[in-house]
Amino acid sequence: MLGRKRVLVMLLITIIGVSIVSLVVAITWRLSEEEPLRIFGYDVYKFEGSGHYAIFYPMPDGTIKLLKTGKIGIFPTFVKVPRNAWLKEYANRENTLKAMPTPIVIFVNDKGLGIASLKGSKVKLKELEIPEISKITTASAHSCPKDYIPEGYRYCIPKNPERNWIRVITSKTVTEKISFLGLRIDNHVLKDIDFDMRLFLSEATYSHWTAGIDVGPVTLTTTKFGESFKGKGLKLEYTTPREVNPQSSMWSRYVNLDVKYVVTVYGVLAYDRYTGKYTEMPLILTYPLEILTTGSYKIYETPDGSQKYVESKPGSTFYTPSITREPHYLEIPGSADSERILINQGDGRGLIIDEWLNESWHLSSESSFSIPIGPAAVKALEKEGVLKKYPQVRRILNSISLTIGFHKTANQRSMLIYRLQATPREDCYALRYYQKLDVAEDYNKVKVPMFLVTVTNGKSPGFCDPRTGLCTTSTG
Structure with a gap:
C-alpha cells in the first residue's frame, strides 16, 4: 500500500513537472519581439541574456515606478505594467499625438551594463558598447575592486549585484517649445535661397527611448524602440514661394513645436577609479510622450523677412508652430558628429540639401531624426539640486537628444x-x-540626422556659438 502511494506521488510530481515545462514551452513559443504576451493582466517577458535586472516604468505624474528586480533565468518573467494610468491621462486629449511609454529594463552582468525597451515579450539583452578611445590617466587610476568590472575608463560596476545596485535619482516631465527644423546662414555667404521644409507626423510616427551615460571621458548614447503615437496628426509646410535674400550677417529661421517628454536620471552603484571612492554612475533616459502641436499649416517665408500663414488649421489653439530667429534648444549635442557639404562659388546656383525621410520597417538614417532637448529640462534638474550633486549629469544633458522614427503602418x-x-x-x-x-544587435550604429543646418565660411559673424546658435552681437 505504501509503495502504491509512493508511485502515485511520483506520478503526480511528474505530471506537474511535465505540465510546467509544457506551459513554459507553450508560452516561449508564443513570444514575439514586436508584441507583448499578456496573461491574467501580467506582461510575459523572456530575456535572452544573463545578469541582474530592474524594470522601470514612467508614470503620468512624472515619477518612475520600479516594477520588478531579479536575476535573469530560464523561465519567463511576469510583470504587471500600469498602462491604465496613461490611458486615463490621455483619455480626453484628442487634439495631440500621444505615445504610451514602454517599460525599460536596465541590467548588469559580467560584460557590463545594458538597457532594453520592453516592446515585445522576447527581449534580447545586449550590453552597451564602450567606444575604443585612448585611456586617459589610467596610470594614476585605481584598479577595480573585487567582483567589479570596468564600465568605461572611469567607473567600475558590480558584475553580480544582489540588490540596491540602481535607483532613480530624479525624474521630470517637461513641456516646452523645441526647434525641430532650422537654417542659419553666416556672413552673407549666400546671395539668395529657397527652401522647402515639410514635417508630417501621424500614427506612423514612433517615439524612441534615448539613453546617455557618462563612462568617462566620453558620453555614450543609445536608442531603443518605443511605441507609436496615437491621435491627431501634424501637417506642416514651411517654404519660400520665391527667392529670399538673406540680409543680415547671421540670418536664421527655426521651426518650433510644443512637445512633452520625460527625462529620468538613474544612479548605478559604481566605484570611481579616479577618486578611489564608491559612488553612483549617472544614467539619463529621455522619451517623447506627446506632440502637442498638431493640425495643418502652410507657412510662406516672404522676401521682407516675415512669415505668412497661408493655411492654419490648428489642432489646439494653445499649441501652434512658431518661426523664430533664435533657436529653441539647449544646444546641439556634444556627442553629435558633424558633416560638411562643400559649396563652390563657381558652380553657381544649385541644390545643397535634398533630404526625404519616410517610413521603414526598421530605424535607419532614412526613417528617423533627432532633436536636442530644451533648456527647461536643465532648469528642472537644477531646481532639484541634481546638477550640483552630480556634475556629470550636465555633461550628459549636453550630449543627449530626443529620437523620433517613421515606421510602416x-x-x-x-x-x-x-x-x-x-x-x-x-x-x-x-x-x-x-x-x-547604438541600435543594432551587432553593435553597428545608425547615423540619426538632425535638421538644424548652418551655412558658413567658417568665420564668426560675431560672438556666436555654432552649436547653440546664439549670438551676443552681430557685425555686418
Missing part, C-alpha cells in the same frame, strides 16, 4: 522633407549634425 503616412537651394557669394559649406546611436 497601414493607412498612415509620416515624412520629413528638407530641401535647400541657393546661390553662393563665395566658397562655403553647409554644416549638418548626426547622432550616432
Whole structure:
C-alpha cells in the first residue's frame, strides 16, 4: 500500500513537472519581439541574456515606478505594467499625438551594463558598447575592486549585484517649445535661397527611448524602440514661394513645436577609479510622450523677412508652430558628429540639401531624426539640486537628444522633407549634425540626422556659438 502511494506521488510530481515545462514551452513559443504576451493582466517577458535586472516604468505624474528586480533565468518573467494610468491621462486629449511609454529594463552582468525597451515579450539583452578611445590617466587610476568590472575608463560596476545596485535619482516631465527644423546662414555667404521644409507626423510616427551615460571621458548614447503615437496628426509646410535674400550677417529661421517628454536620471552603484571612492554612475533616459502641436499649416517665408500663414488649421489653439530667429534648444549635442557639404562659388546656383525621410520597417538614417532637448529640462534638474550633486549629469544633458522614427503602418503616412537651394557669394559649406546611436544587435550604429543646418565660411559673424546658435552681437 505504501509503495502504491509512493508511485502515485511520483506520478503526480511528474505530471506537474511535465505540465510546467509544457506551459513554459507553450508560452516561449508564443513570444514575439514586436508584441507583448499578456496573461491574467501580467506582461510575459523572456530575456535572452544573463545578469541582474530592474524594470522601470514612467508614470503620468512624472515619477518612475520600479516594477520588478531579479536575476535573469530560464523561465519567463511576469510583470504587471500600469498602462491604465496613461490611458486615463490621455483619455480626453484628442487634439495631440500621444505615445504610451514602454517599460525599460536596465541590467548588469559580467560584460557590463545594458538597457532594453520592453516592446515585445522576447527581449534580447545586449550590453552597451564602450567606444575604443585612448585611456586617459589610467596610470594614476585605481584598479577595480573585487567582483567589479570596468564600465568605461572611469567607473567600475558590480558584475553580480544582489540588490540596491540602481535607483532613480530624479525624474521630470517637461513641456516646452523645441526647434525641430532650422537654417542659419553666416556672413552673407549666400546671395539668395529657397527652401522647402515639410514635417508630417501621424500614427506612423514612433517615439524612441534615448539613453546617455557618462563612462568617462566620453558620453555614450543609445536608442531603443518605443511605441507609436496615437491621435491627431501634424501637417506642416514651411517654404519660400520665391527667392529670399538673406540680409543680415547671421540670418536664421527655426521651426518650433510644443512637445512633452520625460527625462529620468538613474544612479548605478559604481566605484570611481579616479577618486578611489564608491559612488553612483549617472544614467539619463529621455522619451517623447506627446506632440502637442498638431493640425495643418502652410507657412510662406516672404522676401521682407516675415512669415505668412497661408493655411492654419490648428489642432489646439494653445499649441501652434512658431518661426523664430533664435533657436529653441539647449544646444546641439556634444556627442553629435558633424558633416560638411562643400559649396563652390563657381558652380553657381544649385541644390545643397535634398533630404526625404519616410517610413521603414526598421530605424535607419532614412526613417528617423533627432532633436536636442530644451533648456527647461536643465532648469528642472537644477531646481532639484541634481546638477550640483552630480556634475556629470550636465555633461550628459549636453550630449543627449530626443529620437523620433517613421515606421510602416497601414493607412498612415509620416515624412520629413528638407530641401535647400541657393546661390553662393563665395566658397562655403553647409554644416549638418548626426547622432550616432547604438541600435543594432551587432553593435553597428545608425547615423540619426538632425535638421538644424548652418551655412558658413567658417568665420564668426560675431560672438556666436555654432552649436547653440546664439549670438551676443552681430557685425555686418
